Amino acid sequence: MKSEILRLLKREEGxxxxxxxxxxxxxxxxxxxxxxxxxxxxxxQIDSVSNRGYHLExxxxxxxxxxxxxxxxxxVFGHEVYYKEEMDSTNVQAKxxxxxxxxxxxxxxxxxxxxxxxxxxxxxxxxxxxxxxWMSLVLKPDISPYNASMLTLVTxxxxxxxIREQTGLESYIKWPNDxxxxxxxxxxxxxxxxxxxxxxxxxxxxxxxxxxxxxxPEEISERATSLFIESHKTYKRSxxxxxxxxxxxxxxxxxxxxxxxxxxxxxxxxxxxxxENKVVVQEKQxxxxxxxxxxxxxxxxxxxxxxxIRTVMSGEVSVR
Ligand code: BTN
Numbered sequence: 001m002k003s004e005i006l007r008l009l010k011r012e013e014g015x016x017x018x019x020x021x022x023x024x025x026x027x028x029x030x031x032x033x034x035x036x037x038x039x040x041x042x043x044x045q046i047d048s049v050s051n052r053g054y055h056l057e058x059x060x061x062x063x064x065x066x067x068x069x070x071x072x073x074x075x076v077f078g079h080e081v082y083y084k085e086e087m088d089s090t091n092v093q094a095k096x097x098x099x100x101x102x103x104x105x106x107x108x109x110x111x112x113x114x115x116x117x118x119x120x121x122x123x124x125x126x127x128x129x130x131x132x133x134w135m136s137l138v139l140k141p142d143i144s145p146y147n148a149s150m151l152t153l154v155t156x157x158x159x160x161x162x163i164r165e166q167t168g169l170e171s172y173i174k175w176p177n178d179x180x181x182x183x184x185x186x187x188x189x190x191x192x193x194x195x196x197x198x199x200x201x202x203x204x205x206x207x208x209x210x211x212x213x214x215x216x217p218e219e220i221s222e223r224a225t226s227l228f229i230e231s232h233k234t235y236k237r238s239x240x241x242x243x244x245x246x247x248x249x250x251x252x253x254x255x256x257x258x259x260x261x262x263x264x265x266x267x268x269x270x271x272x273x274x275x276e277n278k279v280v281v282q283e284k285q286x287x288x289x290x291x292x293x294x295x296x297x298x299x300x301x302x303x304x305x306x307x308x309i310r311t312v313m314s315g316e317v318s319v320r
Contacts, residue, residue, distance in 0.1 A: 001025060002035050006070035009046070009056040017053035061212070061236050063110045063133065071242045076106040077137060077252075078245035083109075086129075088116040091192060091206040094136035098194070098202040103138040106249075110135045110241070117208065120190055125208050126217060131226070133209040133237050137248070140202050145195040147259045148203055149314070150299040152177040152191045154255045155205050157264055158247035159187055160271050163209075166240055167231050172273035175292070175301050175317055179209075180273055184225035186210055207244070211237050260297040269294040274317060279303060282316040292317070 004025060008016060021032050036054060040046055043060030059067065065081035072078040082103070087093050090109045097103035114134050117125035127134045139151070156177040163171040163179060163186070171181045179187035190206040210216075210226035212234045228234055254263040261268065269275060274292035281288055281303060290303035290310065301312040 001027065001031075002038065003066040003069040005032070005035055006039070006044075006056075006066055007073065009054060010059075010070060012055070015047075015049060015052040015055045020053070059236070059238075061130075061234075061238070063112065063135070063237050063241060065110075067238045068108065068110065068241060071238065072245055075245055075249060077249040078108040078241070079106055080104070081108045081110060083111070085112045087111040087114055087134075089114050089118050089206075090134050090136040091118055091190060091204050092116075094138050094204045094206075095192065095194070095202075098138050098204065103202070105138065105140040107138040108135060108241075108245070109138070118190060118206070119188060119208075125188060125190075126220060126224075127208065128213070131213045132211050133207065133241060135241060136204050136206040137245075138202055138204055139252075141200055141252075141256060143200065143256060143259050144198065145193065145200050148193050148195070148200060149176075149191065150255065150259075150261055151203060151205060151252075152189050153261060153268060153295070153299045154251045154264065155189050155191070155207065155248060157268055157271065158244055158251050159189070159207060159209065161247055162240060162243040163187070163227065166235065166243060167227050167233070169227065169230050173268065173271045174273050175295065176299065176314075181225055181227075181230045185223055186225050186227060186230070209240070211235050211240065261295065261299055262297045265295065265297060274301070280318050281310075281312050282318070283312075284315075 018029055018032055022029055036046055045058040047055045047057055065083040068081045090111050094109040111134050113129035114127035117127035119125040153176055156173045160171050160173050160179050169181050171179050174180050177189040178185050187209040193203045194201040212228045213226035216224050275294055277292055279292045290305040293302040293304050295301055303310045303312055
């Protein structure tokens with residue numbers, strides 16, 4: 001009900017009377033009054049005037065379920081949000097909820113802080129309180145498990161577009177799924193899956209974005225940056241999340257039509273920082289150099305080497 005009240009307050013330009021809220025939501029005045037107090041405690045600035053009602057003046061920068069749900073009307077992605085101020089990892093939590101049958105397709109998990117944020121290849125992900133977006137989206141796609149890794153590229157495309165539109169920064173995708181601004185990483189994506197050989201139980205797409213971070217621990221400050229550091233502006237994180245859900249849903253639909261990236265290929269390659277650059281591909285045992293030519297429909301990186309084009313399915317790529 002809290003998200004419903006927020007939604008109504010956000011839509012109303014003037015004052016919304018207590019009586020109207022009671023009628024619409026079929027609850028008592030006391031219940032409305034209690035929720036208004038809770039919202040004020042969370043940082044919402046609500047003006048209440050007797051005989052006129054309530055007016056929402058300002059929303060705080062928080063990523064609670066109610067704040068997000070009140071904006072994500074009519075969408076599948078993010079229509080239901082599980083929020084806790086602190087979690088070990090939103091990916092771990094999302095997997096638990098999917099296993100329990102609670103999290104369905106489009107279910108979103110968010111936190112203000114992660115105590116054990118996970119990065120790719122067993123690395124950790126620094127996730128301090130209140131500065132970034134730490135979220136995981138549960139999907140139950142009807143696709144072959146072999147094609148699921150492309151979802152990471154689809155996500156990178158959506159996040160990159162939102163960063164560009166919301167901040168004006170020239171962000172790019174570093175294959176397969178890092179988002180970089182001025183050569184430093186601003187967003188990482190960790191996709192995990194539970195499947196059988198031919199059937200996906202669920203996919204969890206974990207997205208970490210350094211949004212309003214002012215500084216980083218020394219060991220990562222050479223490689224990491226934030227939207228604030230690059231643009232000297234702070235951003236409302238819920239707005240960025242809403243936009244990501246919107247674009248991700250859109251790109252996801254295009255991806256599932258053919259279970260490949262043919263409809264997204266041109267846009268992805270335009271945003272690829274590696275394109276026409278010398279890259280070093282680190283495989284399990286060896287590494288090789290070449291010029292990145294872009295991705296193919298399967299999301300593999302095409303690298304021109306002296307011996308011809310090589311397709312890279314996974315691995316670490318560094319720009320030379
Ligand atoms: C990477 O190594 O680049 C991937 C980083 C992914 C971090 C995000 S933050 C939200 C979600 N929960 C996690 O524990 N990890 C992902």
